[in-house]
Amino acid sequence: MHTLVLNSQKGGAGKTTSSWNIAAAAADAGLSVLMLDLDPQQSLRHWWDRREATEPQMLGEDPAVSELPDIVEAAGQQFDLLIIDTPPAADGWVVDVMRVSNRVIIPVRASGVDLDALGATLDLAERAKAQHRFLITQADTRSTIYRDTLFTLTDLGKVIPSPLPRRTSHERDFMTGTSGIDSSGLARNDVRSLWRRIQEDINGKATSKPLKSRKAGAKLG
Numbered sequence: 001m002h003t004l005v006l007n008s009q010k011g012g013a014g015k016t017t018s019s020w021n022i023a024a025a026a027a028d029a030g031l032s033v034l035m036l037d038l039d040p041q042q043s044l045r046h047w048w049d050r051r052e053a054t055e056p057q058m059l060g061e062d063p064a065v066s067e068l069p070d071i072v073e074a075a076g077q078q079f080d081l082l083i084i085d086t087p088p089a090a091d092g093w094v095v096d097v098m099r100v101s102n103r104v105i106i107p108v109r110a111s112g113v114d115l116d117a118l119g120a121t122l123d124l125a126e127r128a129k130a131q132h133r134f135l136i137t138q139a140d141t142r143s144t145i146y147r148d149t150l151f152t153l154t155d156l157g158k159v160i161p162s163p164l165p166r167r168t169s170h171e172r173d174f175m176t177g178t179s180g181i182d183s184s185g186l187a188r189n190d191v192r193s194l195w196r197r198i199q200e201d202i203n204g205k206a207t208s209k210p211l212k213s214r215k216a217g218a219k220l221g
């Protein structure tokens with residue numbers, strides 16, 4: 001199992017939207033995916049509560065950070081991919097979450113303000129000794145600011161080559177528990193391509209399993 005932690009200390013960077021889209025795209029590709037929502041606001045869970053499809057899965061309730069190592073170990077017996085959403089402006093405990101990850105994905109909007117705020121997130125990833133990847137979100141990929149952001153981030157670390165461009169469907173999806181992968185528009189290709197790039201990055205050969213039909217809340221062990 002691979003574990004991805006979505007974190008950015010900047011609010012609204014796209015952590016939650018990216019979490020459900022990566023999870024849904026990985027599930028669509030045949031992986032068994034578990035999501036944890038460690039943000040007290042529980043936006044990811046509220047998205048999932050509205051979702052009809054059985055994958056990706058969540059637990060009946062989200063664990064405390066202290067329970068995380070055990071949860072990760074148990075999930076490893078059942079799932080191919082674990083995706084953990086985290087809150088902004090969290091203090092040091094996020095370091096412990098990052099420590100259980102294979103990759104920390106840092107969503108960044110293509111904006112000067114977001115780039116300026118990156119230092120706090122990078123400090124946490126460094127303290128966790130976690131491998132991090134930048135994911136540009138909510139961008140118009142034809143804009144100059146997108147190119148400037150890509151250029152700046154490339155200097156700071158590795159950037160996932162597929163961004164999550166701005167699409168209004170992502171804003172609507174929260175209300176219906178759907179994702180880019182469920183759409184017939186451009187978002188579908190965006191999200192597929194994003195998952196493919198992450199998969200290539202984490203191992204190039206992620207395993208594929210048939211989808212399971214469980215929605216009530218996954219049980220571990």
Ligand SMILES: Nc1ncnc2c1ncn2[C@@H]1O[C@H](COP(=O)(O)OP(=O)(O)OP(=O)(O)O)[C@@H](O)[C@H]1O
Nearest residue numbers: 011012013014015016017088138165166167170171
């Ligand atoms: N690719 C996108 N296209 C259009 N809108 C987007 C996209 N990604 C995110 N959004 C919108 O931007 C806002 C912030 O996104 P999201 O909630 O995912 O960020 P977050 O980092 O999880 O926020 P928080 O820090 O509050 O947890 C939401 O209104 C969401 O609908």
Ligand SMILES: [Mg+2]
Nearest residue numbers: 015016039043
């Ligand atoms: Mg969020």
